[in-house]
Amino acid sequence: MRHLIALFACSLAMAGASASDPAPKPAAAADGRSANVKAILEGKATASAKPVVTPDLKAIAAAADAATKAAKPAVPAAAAAEDQSEVDLSVRIAERLAELRAQQQVRAANAAKAKRAADAKRRKEAEAAIAVASKPKNGTHWSYEGEYGPANWSNINAAWAKCGTGNRQSPIDLRDGMKVDLEQITFDYHPTSFSEVDNGHTIQVTVGGGNFLTVGNQAYELQQFHFHRPSEERINGKGTEMVIHFVHRSFEGKLLVLAVLLERGRANSLIQTVWNNLPLEKKQAVSPSILIDPNEALPEKREYFTYMGSLTEPPCTEDVLWIVMKQTMQASPAQMALFSRLYPLNARPVQQSNGRMIKESN
Numbered sequence: 001m002r003h004l005i006a007l008f009a010c011s012l013a014m015a016g017a018s019a020s021d022p023a024p025k026p027a028a029a030a031d032g033r034s035a036n037v038k039a040i041l042e043g044k045a046t047a048s049a050k051p052v053v054t055p056d057l058k059a060i061a062a063a064a065d066a067a068t069k070a071a072k073p074a075v076p077a078a079a080a081a082e083d084q085s086e087v088d089l090s091v092r093i094a095e096r097l098a099e100l101r102a103q104q105q106v107r108a109a110n111a112a113k114a115k116r117a118a119d120a121k122r123r124k125e126a127e128a129a130i131a132v133a134s135k136p137k138n139g140t141h142w143s144y145e146g147e148y149g150p151a152n153w154s155n156i157n158a159a160w161a162k163c164g165t166g167n168r169q170s171p172i173d174l175r176d177g178m179k180v181d182l183e184q185i186t187f188d189y190h191p192t193s194f195s196e197v198d199n200g201h202t203i204q205v206t207v208g209g210g211n212f213l214t215v216g217n218q219a220y221e222l223q224q225f226h227f228h229r230p231s232e233e234r235i236n237g238k239g240t241e242m243v244i245h246f247v248h249r250s251f252e253g254k255l256l257v258l259a260v261l262l263e264r265g266r267a268n269s270l271i272q273t274v275w276n277n278l279p280l281e282k283k284q285a286v287s288p289s290i291l292i293d294p295n296e297a298l299p300e301k302r303e304y305f306t307y308m309g310s311l312t313e314p315p316c317t318e319d320v321l322w323i324v325m326k327q328t329m330q331a332s333p334a335q336m337a338l339f340s341r342l343y344p345l346n347a348r349p350v351q352q353s354n355g356r357m358i359k360e361s362n
């Protein structure tokens with residue numbers, strides 16, 4: 001019986017050494033006793049085995065120890081199993097390394113492909129730029145956004161070069177003005193006949209002759225006025241919701257633009273007259289039978305900023321005398337909303353002032 005227990009302990013020891021490894025079994029395991037061992041392992045010990053297995057724990061331990069020492073073939077088997085698992089591990093590491101190398105190669109190939117694509121794109125763009133540069137620049141279409149927007153105006157038409165290369169462009173941010181006693185502006189505006197057009201960039205009102213503005217002993221005749229949203233000019237970085245530009249010309253052909261900034265508030269009667277007579281079709285001027293009074297858009301206070309600038313749309317002609325009134329005027333929210341339906345954005349961004357002198361009324 002002891003021999004059987006020793007065999008059982010030996011089997012346990014072997015199972016502990018390597019559960020999965022089919023280590024060579026002692027010859028005894030082949031005979032009929034192995035069935036008993038199995039039965040004991042599964043808790044189905046026979047009646048004759050029971051009294052021995054249960055009480056004699058000391059004997060089991062001693063037998064197990066002896067069996068472990070005696071079970072010589074189990075030791076090389078465990079070592080072999082260890083060697084085998086080392087081999088397996090090496091194989092797995094080699095496989096993983098190969099996998100990582102393959103991934104690295106794929107990444108390198110993708111990067112090279114992306115670089116080739118980027119190079120090709122750059123070449124194409126350079127060719128396109130050369131093609132554009134060599135094209136005759138005689139376009140006439142411009143807008144306030146995108147391909148035909150302010151940044152590209154100078155590339156559309158050779159006659160619009162100043163839009164890109166000029167150094168006295170408008171609008172600007174009016175700040176750090178020289179506070180001086182400026183010449184008074186004298187307005188000699190009257191109710192006048194007018195025609196009105198939606199020219200695709202703004203609503204423009206061309207007025208009949210005889211409306212003069214005099215400043216510095218120079219008279220300028222009002223030609224037309226039009227609207228921008230938001231205001232193009234800024235005062236210390238701040239713009240307003242809209243602006244009216246009154247464009248004047250002297251007899252010698254000098255240009256003066258007077259800007260009146262508009263803020264949200266009361267309705268303005270001049271603006272209402274203009275809105276009332278909006279043409280139904282773009283680029284088709286209408287000439288209402290009523291008169292319009294430009295005085296209605298002039299602020300009461302006559303303080304102003306002044307500087308030399310340009311037209312704020314192509315051809316961006318320079319040598320334009322600018323007068324920006326300090327006091328704002330108002331338009332009602334409904335009047336503002338109406339214009340925004342036609343022109344939500346028709347303002348050129350502010351340009352570099354390039355150290356230009358800005359004067360302002362004390």
Ligand SMILES: [Zn+2]
Binds near residue numbers: 226227228245312
């Ligand atoms: Zn304007």
